[in-house]
Amino acid sequence: MVPIPLSPELYARISSSLTGPTRRADLASLCLTSKALQHSAEPKLYETLAFGDAQTAYIACRTLIQNPRLALFVRTFWFSQDNSRSRHAVPLWPAVHAALRRMHNLESLGLFDTTMGNGWVLDPEAGNGEDDGIKFQLREAKLRFTWSASLARFLAGQRKLQILFTCDRYSDTEGDAGSGLDLPALEMFDGMLSVAAHLGASPMRHLQMAVDVEEVREFLGMLRGCLWKWRKTLRGVSIQDLPEQWVLGALAAVAETCPDLLHVGLFPLPLMNRHKLHRSLISMRYLRSIHVDITHWAPHHPAPPAQRALAAELRVFCPSIRHVVFWIHGTRFRWMFSGGAAQEWRSAMETGRYPPMDSSWCSV
Template sequence: MTAGTLPLEILNRIVQQLRPVDLPPLCRVNKMFQRVTERKLYNNLILGDVNLAYRVYMSLIAHDGMRGPYVKRLWFYIDPRRGVTRGHLAHQFWQMMQVALSTMTELKDLLIHDPAGTATWILDPDEMRFQLHTAKFRLQWDDDMVAFLQSQHQLKHLQTLDAHDITRVVPLPEGHLRELEAFEGPLLVAAEMLSCPSLSHLRVIVDEEVFQLLPQFVENIVTSDPPLRSLHVNVIPDPVVEETLEALTVDPKCCARIQHLGVIMMPWIHRHVIHRHLTRLHNLQSIAFEVSHLDPAPIEGFQRAIALEMNMYCPSLRRVSFWFGHHQVVLWAYRQDTWTCAGVHPHASIEDQLWLSV
């Protein structure tokens, strides 16, 4: 039996066992293998090189875009530390990507990293025929972004950048993103998500320009009444900790839903402010503290003592994490009636695990 007469099921099994590096040569064996192999080859595209990405987009566009429906995930990410990509990428590159995106009718997971953050125009809703479940954009929040999001009716997880001008944040009209469950982004854009009726997880970036707005933002969470289970702020600064916690715990329904809270700037003393509000969070499972500002840094014994202390006021707690800036996170977990250190983790590897896991 020749390769060309093998049943489709057998061809699929052969292809599924191969490494990605073996797929391009197999495409050249015959047309039968080409069709089966290309489905896997283009199913999950993770592109980190501009020249390679350009060639892939050209291949997707060829033959009237016949390969476009094969793509379920497209990640285009350029390491910002590469000097060649710190500025604007060529307009022609983004045009080619836009045309390639227009062929991807089955795309569900999209990540676009633009070093300049300005290529939102490629997301023209009149050109795109896909409905995303996950969208992560290093792109500014502007009119083009909002127009695109209004066309996405199945989106569950969204990440985006701040507006170019924070004095004018383009509003997201009510009635859109009804399936959105998780949002990651700056505070002023996160405020636009509070009208999403399914929003349960928020990861919010707060910088020095807007940190004083955090208590009002949390108050809006409570009054908007999204079914929020996780609120993860890059840092809740000490000057607004008490006001922020008071706004969060004023409503019993909100208190009953919250299962993860962080990252709170830990005080050496006066922790009674945190204790008082923990007693209201009856279902809180995870809490995170920023401790990089403490001198000396809290050693393992002190970390365990803090975990025990917080658990006294909030018996539902099962994880307490200590954040040493952007360098590392020390995680403590309650197992078999004792608090044990669950390891030291890089910041980037543990953050999603904490705020998305509840």
């Protein structure tokens, strides 16, 4: 009996049903079943590539280098180096460099280098004359590299970039390393304040910055500059590593420049004399969420009843608040206010958290 061929749409539905990290082996099996299934399964198999082991990532990159057709299927490429899983030294970064130049349709890129020294793989000028250069336009980039002219040159060409994560402070030791970097589509930034200060105007909605300057005057100048250029679109702002003595000035700058924010954090809550903080909150009429750090209240951290009183205190001066989070080291205490007839606070405690990894600032 001659088998009845299935329609391309049905093959596509079969492949689509096997998406997810736990079904990759099934997609690989489909590729070996028949030419028709291979045609529909290969794009799904190579669409998202994520690795934690250097040797596995190296093998995948070599496959893409040797088969440019497969590289065109890649939309997401992530590598987060896990030294405990790397058994043998391999020339990974040269392979990543060559493979990226074949991923013309790449949209999301995450490269987390424990040494932070391999940002050259993204440099448009770093080539051997045999590759085609970088052709992709990213939507999302999360990069753990030292800030350098190489990284700035790469980002300058990403005109469609909407989400950017970097982890190093701005440096001009290699000349112009990103002064006035123009990313016209950028909506979310997570990185150092000094880098944010060098970004151009864009429809920024969510902003998380780590303080990396030592003088309060320089800090407030950079902060006000960032808030001002994005004041019309910002919805959530998070400031990490903020010294306690700078809190009142920082919150005043936020309230004066962006009074329509929906979320602010992460401010060390003053133990005493909070009236200036209250004054800033009064002008933030739309604020729904605030995160404060009370780790420095040691050794007498507030118990839940005291936390509830503090949450209610903040809401007295900003009645729009519905969500208050208290951080004590890696523990997050969430207090949620329910309006209506109940008018009560509900709480939840979550341990093993890391404040910079919290996503509240980008979910409003």
